[in-house]
Amino acid sequence: MLYPLLRPLLFSLKAETAHNLAIRSTALFSRMPPLTKFLHHFTRTHHPFTFAGLTFPNRVGLAGGMDKNGVAPAAWWACGFGFVELGTVTPRPQNGNDQPRMWRDVPRRALFNRMGFNNDGADVVAARLAMLKFRPPFPIGISIGKNKDTPNERAEDDYAEAGEKLAPHADFVTINVSSPNTVGLRALQTAEAMAKLVSAVRTVIGGKPLLVKFAPELTGDELKAVLDACLTAGAVGVIATNTKAATSPTGLPCGESGRPIQDLSRQRVEEIRKHVGGGVLLIGVGGIEDEKSAARMVDAGADLIQVYSALVYEGPFLPARLARGLKRRAVNTSPDRR
Template structure:
């Protein structure tokens, strides 16, 4: 309750309510926290989770991870495990450093428990991230790295762009996520089309050096398009999928937030809950042996357990963490940890997916 009553209101007031200013302030604080070992130890003892699992050959201390987009350049990597995360995904990073889209580009929809962003892959570039990770050393939990296409790179040259990032970063990654689903880079979502995805995945698989590859998909794909993505992934032995990215839909936005619905960008958070779960369920039904990281609208322990019931092997938080903070991570870890025996028996441990 302290987070909701004290910490979150203070964060949301930073910069006169500017969401991106609050984000940078938070990242700076977490970066400094990562240099204070006694504080990290104490926090990890308090927030620590006991729900180990192995997915695509990687050992995870818990199923709850931080989604890409929060710590794009890996500036606060030492802090996230102390807040209860069992893995962290940095990025999305691109071959070329880029500033992203003009500000403002990040909007909170408080009544809807949602965010609209059109950040545009703002990051320091793959080579800069590689330098930072080399200096940092082990994070303490599995590290995923999300890679995407630079805005300046034509779509027809996208494969080389991704390959450069893969070569620069694969040695630091426990898995690499291929982001072809952000709505904020022109032409990117076209890479989900079967022929283009086939070429991209084949090239990255050849460069992976056995690093597990995952494909991150949009929630807006039709069932037929999802089936084609699954076919490409199974044809090339992709390790798993991340479902889902943000949506272009504006369904589920409350009347109080309607004035923000016209903002361009991807919508994340509570309005995406049901659709993300449906996509995970579709993948699990059509390709039951393909692991899925479920992400999208997980705002409570019940959302988390329903996502696991739908077929997710792991979970990621982004918008839910912004609104719920570390207490949300802790409560989800505790809930799914208590439900572990039922899950191992292959039974639904709370409500079935709706």
């Protein structure tokens, strides 16, 4: 394909510069419905999964953090994704952390970032989604967060405000309390705090499914307590996991994603599924880069998977390959084929 030829050029640029170029390109493509529909004819995979009234055309989604401002949903659909998670979006626009704040680790096929929830704000993103010329026929989720200048004691106000503004344009909403790049955010990953957050957001988003995204370091009894609190308060699904806390090449705290967290994320998925059983939507994300790692995440208990870092290394047609691989595997392991 074309991407192996483009990758050296993109990798010659700073990571965030290349990212912004990719987002601008996909945003432009997303505004051309005839082209997105034409490409989707070649990338689509029919391997549906239904949960809470939503039908996912296939099991592979785009993770939050790639399209923070909801500028390119149709382009992601055209690439073969079965769903997308936009954001993270905060109530008010914010610039995020100072640059540089994104780095590649090519030998380890990893990414480091300390973006800090840079986004256009809930009002702008909601207006943008309301004006879509073409809304692709797959679930669109929106990840919500708090502004960095909002103290944790008032976090539920921010999450509720963002949820209320964005829910009319979302098929599901995700509470993100697990980014390592907003100071103090992960302190909200307690049973007491999460019960309040989930309840506050649940109240304002109507019947939209509500998910919660956790850090890979949250485990054991603490994880179980938080899961129980979230599900009791009205969450119906979990995304596992966010990036792993790490140190950037500049010596500052950041998040690490990609191949190095593959095992850790899969372990959390397995742990969560064992605790919650069936009936809870579980989306596995972290280090998925090929059909083998996708299958292992599903075997660990994930209903759906998401990718981000591997998209940087493998290119825009990775989701179609993963979706088709999972479909072939499901057919080959079905009872009728045994």
